[in-house]
Amino acid sequence: MSGHDVAVIVARVLTLITTIMMRLSLLPDFNRWRKNQSTGDMSVMPSVLLYTNCYALLFYAYVIDDMLPLFVTSVLGVIAGGLLAFFFYRWTDNKRQVIKIFIGSFIVCLLVTTYATLAMTGVTGQSNSSQGSTLGCITLTTTVGLYASPMTTIARVIRTKTSSSMPFTMGVVNVINSFCWGFYASLVGNWFILAPNIVGFTLGSIQLTLTFIYPNKPQANGQVISPGANAIATIVFQVLTIITTILMRISLLPDFNRWRKNKTTGDMSVLPSVMIFGNSYGGLFYAIAIDNWLPLFATSILGVVVGILLTVFFYHWAPNKPAVIKIFIGTFVVCVIITTYNVLALAGVTGQSDSSVSTTLGFIMIAATCLMYASPMTTITRVIKTKTPSSMPFTMGVVNVMNSFCWGVYGYLINNMFLLAPNIVGVTLSVIQMVVTYIYRSKPSKDDQVASLTSDYLQDQGELNVVILSPKQGDYEDIGAKDYCKSPSFVVLHSPSRGRRN
Incomplete structure (x- = not known):
């Protein structure tokens, strides 16, 4: 493409x-x-x-x-x-x-x-x-x-x-x-x-x-009738948060497309997909507690749906299903705890006031949002070791910067520190991811005879797979079509005799 x-x-x-x-x-x-x-x-x-x-x-x-x-x-x-x-x-x-x-x-x-x-x-x-x-x-x-x-x-x-x-x-x-x-x-x-x-x-x-x-x-x-200066700014950032949050909810679609084509998730972690669901699930209850239907509740529903679909397909194509199941179980337990607390609190069983309930849910939202923004960086150790950012979802990182900034400003305008605080962390973490991606960006070879084929993941051992083409073999697309390896560092090297006439 x-x-x-x-x-x-x-x-x-x-x-x-x-x-x-x-x-x-x-x-x-x-x-x-x-x-x-x-x-x-x-x-x-x-x-x-x-x-x-x-x-x-x-x-x-x-x-x-x-x-x-x-x-x-x-x-x-x-x-x-x-x-x-x-x-x-x-x-x-x-x-x-x-x-x-x-x-x-x-x-x-x-x-x-x-x-x-x-x-x-x-x-x-x-x-x-x-x-x-x-x-x-x-x-x-x-x-x-x-x-x-x-x-x-x-x-x-x-x-x-x-x-x-x-x-x-x-x-x-x-x-x-x-x-x-x-x-x-x-x-x-x-x-x-x-x-x-x-x-x-x-x-x-x-x-x-x-x-x-x-x-x-x-x-x-x-x-x-019409809004004042602060209300104008609030409306503007309400619109921007809706737009950027929708983009954030679907930011893993490029990675999903790669999973679908390669029939494997490579070395990516399931956490970004799971945390989109987990953060949005917690956001549903918090939105109800503070009566914020737009943008918080509406975008949270979208996040829950997208998160479920992404995790299902991630599991389908994951090479390490036992590890994915463990994360699913952990997420399920957290969601059960959140649901139980919310049902009891909103029903008045805990004896808390509406303000106290929203405060408790606010702290849960801070934790869930920070984890979501940090989730693309779960493989940062591998990135530094292999010097390639292929395991970090780049599109999600870019959108996270814009989305967390808009939510932070919106949280400030409506004086909601539970929205402002985690998004300050989100901007910081996303910028760090962008810096790491830039430092370890893919660099094209100076030799025109070397063609890098991006695939799924780099082997933990840092292996480099090489296919040598004889002079009689044509363009490397035929070789690239075969599943010789699944490493983003895979390169095709033509024989030194390529192009010579006998």
């Missing part, structure tokens, strides 16, 4: 995550509408354009055969946009104006459906490429409209000198999402995706600038 292919995969994951966040970015505003039974001075345009843009993208994604991330996230957007528009109409004071916007959206969707149906059935006589270009122009317009929708009340913002009518969370996510989509589009060479996201990034940045220029003012009832 080339560097470009890896970059495309990373960009797809990032766009998938940030687009899901963008599709759900109006939920904080929806929650406010529900509590107040009113939409306030917000416009319905963000909800309507979320639906309309995603509806058009469904056809475009189908024509260009981009099922992931484009088609999948568009389906989510259609559902979310439709529901948000419905509830906006239910709680708005100006239903007549909302109906006019609904009619306009319906006409646009009808025109898109009519054209797409005729084009895909061959009535228009266009080629598939031409259909993609036409639908691309349509989605370019709707995407720019979506990114501009939070600013439909900009005249009111400037006049009233308060940004309460602009959905702040949607603005923050739009900046991140448009950047990721622009990056992805530049990699795949799609200008119909790149162009509107450049505009989106610009408009999102303008909205955030206006939010700081015109801070919030109390309303007539004394409520502040």
Whole structure:
């Protein structure tokens, strides 16, 4: 897999995550509408354009055969946009104006459906490429409209000198999402995706600038609709922690892919997989105790599911199953203890207050989180001895640095030391792993006749396996296809007589 292919995969994951966040970015505003039974001075345009843009993208994604991330996230957007528009109409004071916007959206969707149906059935006589270009122009317009929708009340913002009518969370996510989509589009060479996201990034940045220029003012009832400076920072890092935590939960997928291809886990330890599960399992109870459903509870559920799947496949392909079983047993015992305590504490059997229960669970979380961040370094002795970092999951280390930093800042903003403390340790341990990886990084040979084949693991004895090719043997790919050894230090050496003519 080339560097470009890896970059495309990373960009797809990032766009998938940030687009899901963008599709759900109006939920904080929806929650406010529900509590107040009113939409306030917000416009319905963000909800309507979320639906309309995603509806058009469904056809475009189908024509260009981009099922992931484009088609999948568009389906989510259609559902979310439709529901948000419905509830906006239910709680708005100006239903007549909302109906006019609904009619306009319906006409646009009808025109898109009519054209797409005729084009895909061959009535228009266009080629598939031409259909993609036409639908691309349509989605370019709707995407720019979506990114501009939070600013439909900009005249009111400037006049009233308060940004309460602009959905702040949607603005923050739009900046991140448009950047990721622009990056992805530049990699795949799609200008119909790149162009509107450049505009989106610009408009999102303008909205955030206006939010700081015109801070919030109390309303007539004394409520502040949009967040203050500290709340703004909290929302930003809440979004960032969700994104980086999702990345952290799936950070072992590159290693899983290698296990699957080689049918062995090599010299990696099972602890990173187990600790993703263990940390997330403990996080579920702690999130319930402190009433933190997003991001803590939601990302913990994902971690439990991913951790279980990774440990099952690790055991399936592990060369040393007895050692893995011992770690499984230890993890099971810890989980039973945590579950027993939580059930008793939450049921009131221990006689502790809610604050005392959350404190106890907080200390458990500190231990579990520190162990998770330390788990990639369980083979550091082997790394130093063999001078190769192949046993440490590199992707997990990189993501851990970003994730622990975001959680640390978020913990500081909400004044939760049980989130802050272990993530300070996490940043430190992850940076150490990155330094060790850099020190013992793989170095290509200066001899063009030596080709290093990365495989699973280095033998504990530090053996170097060498295959000598005769001049009659062709390229070393044929030899590399055979399972001669399973060492990352395996090299193929061509015979000195290679290339000579007799």
